Each structure stands twice: as structure tokens, then as C-alpha cells.
Amino acid sequence: xxxxxxxxxxxxxSVGDRVTVTCRAGQTISSYLNWYQQxxxxxxxxxxxxxxxxxxxxxxxxxxSGSGTDFxxxxxxxxxxDFATYYCQQSYSNPYTFGQxxxxxxx
Amino acid sequence: xxxxxxxxxxxxxxxxxxxxxxxxxxxSISSSTYYWGWFRQPPGNGLEWIGSLSSGGTTYYxxxxxxxxxxxxxxxxxxxxxxxxxVTAADTAVYxxxxxxWELLPEYNYFDPxxxxxxxxxxx
Numbered sequence: 001x002x003x004x005x006x007x008x009x010x011x012x013x014s015v016g017d018r019v020t021v022t023c024r025a026g027q028t029i030s031s032y033l034n035w036y037q038q039x040x041x042x043x044x045x046x047x048x049x050x051x052x053x054x055x056x057x058x059x060x061x062x063x064x065s066g067s068g069t070d071f072x073x074x075x076x077x078x079x080x081x082d083f084a085t086y087y088c089q090q091s092y093s094n095p096y097t098f099g100q101x102x103x104x105x106x107x
Numbered sequence: 108x109x110x111x112x113x114x115x116x117x118x119x120x121x122x123x124x125x126x127x128x129x130x131x132x133x134x135s136i137s138s139s140t141y142y143w144g145w146f147r148q149p150p151g152n153g154l155e156w157i158g159s160l161s162s163g164g165t166t167y168y169x170x171x172x173x174x175x176x177x178x179x180x181x182x183x184x185x186x187x188x189x190x191x192x193x194v195t196a197a198d199t200a201v202y203x204x205x206x207x208x209w210e211l212l213p214e215y216n217y218f219d220p221x222x223x224x225x226x227x228x229x230x231x
Binding site for chain 2: 030031032034036038042045046049050091094095096097098099100
């Protein structure tokens with residue numbers, strides 16, 4: 001299995017802050033890296049696919065970058081609705097695996 | 108607008124079989140463009156992919172569950188299903204279904220949208 005390691009596990013930030021979450025794959029996964037946002041009691045929502053492609057309807061303050069083993073999700077200016085848990089997922093090989101999640105909390 | 112909805116028993120006894128159905132609306136499950144997948148999330152924990160199904164019926168599963176899981180399609184009802192046998196308390200989770208889009212050129216493979224999820228508790 002390809003291990004996905006996210007950092008940090010939790011993050012406190014303020015509205016308007018720029019935040020970055022990193023995700024490292026245990027082996028190269030090309031650009032088969034997706035980012036999801038999950039709010040309590042809700043299903044995950046796709047934000048970024050193929051490492052850097054913004055899903056339709058997702059605000060442009062979300063950007064993804066990286067390839068190979070190292071990836072980042074950046075939120076340029078945090079909004080109140082962005083406080084949630086973020087997961088990276090590799091879809092390069094079976095089994096598709098997720099990072100452990102990054103919980104973004106209000107400072 | 109594509110929507111997915113999970114349904115099935117919320118309580119299953121240990122050693123029995125967990126059966127869930129995902130009803131798809133707004134798109135044909137027979138479309139060759141899509142795959143369809145199942146995930147689960149134990150309470151307070153992270154996400155786990157269980158397996159996926161192609162429109163042609165090809166399935167692939169996470170190795171850790173492969174001996175106990177079956178994903179199948181009911182095209183006439185625009186549904187796909189999950190069966191997990193010999194369940195234990197460790198199978199207690201919220202189960203999600205999702206549409207999978209997988210292309211080689213350009214390269215992408217992602218899950219969107221997801222159903223709202225359904226909690227399945229394994230307990231006697």
C-alpha cells in the first residue's frame with residue numbers, strides 16, 4: 001500500500017490567513033493526487049484533482065501543486081466556511097489510500 | 108444534477124452480512140465514462156476506500172477486505188450495491204458511495220460527488 005502522510009495534523013488559523021497543507025506519498029504517484037474537504041457530519045467534497053486541477057464550483061482561493069511524492073494544498077485567504085478537515089488521496093494504485101487528515105480550526 | 112444516496116440497515120449483528128445500496132440519479136450507471144465506488148469512515152477516524160466497479164461490471168477491491176467484499180450493479184434500477192460478509196465491530200463506520208472518474212489522457216482518477224453516507228453499527 002502507498003502510505004500518504006499529511007502535515008500538520010491540525011492547524012489553527014484566522015480568517016484571511018494563507019495556509020498550506022502538505023501531503024507526502026511513500027512512492028511516486030505521478031499526479032494522481034486528490035484533495036477533499038470534509039465538514040462534521042458531512043460527506044467529503046472534492047476540491048482538487050490530478051494534483052492541481054480545481055474542481056468545478058470550488059473557489060479559486062484553493063490551489064494544489066506538486067507531482068511525484070510531494071504535494072501541497074494552499075488556501076490563499078481563509079474564509080469562515082473553510083474550517084474543516086482536509087484529506088489527500090492517492091489514486092495511482094490499488095488500494096487508493098488517504099492521508100490521516102488535517103483539521104483546520106479557528107484561532 | 109448527479110446525486111447518490113446510500114440505503115440499508117443501520118444495525119448488523121456480528122458474523123452477519125452488511126448489505127448497502129447506492130441509488131444514482133441524474134446519470135446512467137451504465138455510462139462507460141464512469142466507475143462507481145464505496146468508502147467507509149469509522150467514527151472519529153479517517154477515510155478508507157473499499158472498492159470500485161466499472162460500468163462493464165469489472166470490480167477491484169482493497170486487498171484487506173477483498174475476501175469479504177462484493178460490489179455489484181443493478182442496471183435496471185440504476186443502483187450499485189456493497190456486500191461485506193462476516194462483519195465485526197471493526198466494520199462499524201459511516202459508509203459512502205461515490206462516482207469515480209478515471210481517464211488516462213489526461214491523467215486523472217477522482218471521486219465526485221459522494222452520497223451523504225449511512226452509519227452502520229455492528230452489534231449484537
